Amino acid sequence: METINARKYSEQLYGELAKIGKCLSSSRRLELLELLTQCEKTVENLAHETQMSIANTSKHLQVLYGANLVRRRKNGNFVVYSLASKNVATLADSLKTVGEERLAEIKELQADLFQAELTLTKAKALQANKNALFLDVRPQDEYQAGHIQGxxxxxxxxxxEHFTVLPNDQVIxxxxRGKMCSYAKxxxxxxxxxxxxxxxLDYSYYDWVTDKK
Incomplete structure (x- = not known):
């Protein structure tokens, strides 16, 4: 009887855990989590960033909310979403790491946009010595939520429209948002x-502050 109960216990636990896996089976929901790793956003903002309709964006967010991966709050007429915890950001980041390691298709897609890249270690050394200008090409709300110093x-x-504000005599x-984002390249x-x-720099601000290698 105890063995049967132990088996049932494990099945129930894995069944609950599988709900998160099912929630993450959508490429759209993975993208929404990536955006929310940057900062909290309204449904309308997320719809604009992902080029989905507000209705579809809301449906995907409701699934994430149902799995307790995101939080939401009202701000006037808007609903603002954010990650439920830092562990959700870690989960999303780990999924990307495994994908880059195990899926050849991801490497091939990234190679199509290849540009000369720097490691985090080299980039941090350049920042410490003030030998480079760091350019953040994310939307302003994400920059304001957190960015590399300077x-x-x-x-x-x-x-x-703003090439003229950039120095010609300095490394840029x-x-x-990291490796899944093409903006930097x-x-x-x-x-x-x-x-x-x-x-x-094929890393995000999140990678920078967590010192990801």
Whole structure:
């Protein structure tokens, strides 16, 4: 009888855990978690960033909320979502790490946008010695929520309008949301075409503060 109860206990626990796995089986919900790792956002903001309708965005967020992976609060007429805890950010990051390690297709897709990259260690050394300008090409709300110290914020959509504010005699290190985001690579390519010495930092601010290797 005790063996049967132990088996039932394990099945129930794994059954509950599988709810999170099922919740993460959607590429759209993974993208929403990535965006919420940057900062809290309204449904409308998330819909704009993912180019989904507000209705579809809301449905995906409700699934994440049902799995207790996100929190929500009212702010006037808007609903604002955020990650439920730091462990959710760690979970999403671990999933990306495993995917990059085990799925050849991810490496192939990343190779298509390859730009000269820097390691976190090298980037931090350049920052410590003040030998480079860090350029954050994320939206302003994400930059304001947290950014590499001293970084200049020019959202990717505005970059071509603001080339003149960037120094020609300094190394520029571009970063965005990490390896699943193409903004840094695209921005680096644009800067190089304009004659800037630019490198893509293929890590996010989250990676920077957690000292990910």
């Amino acid at each position: 970084a200049l914020n020019i959202p990717i959509a505005q970059l071509e 290190i571009v970063y965005c 695209v921005a680096t390519k644009l800067l190089k075409k304009k004659g800037y010495k630019a490198y893509s």
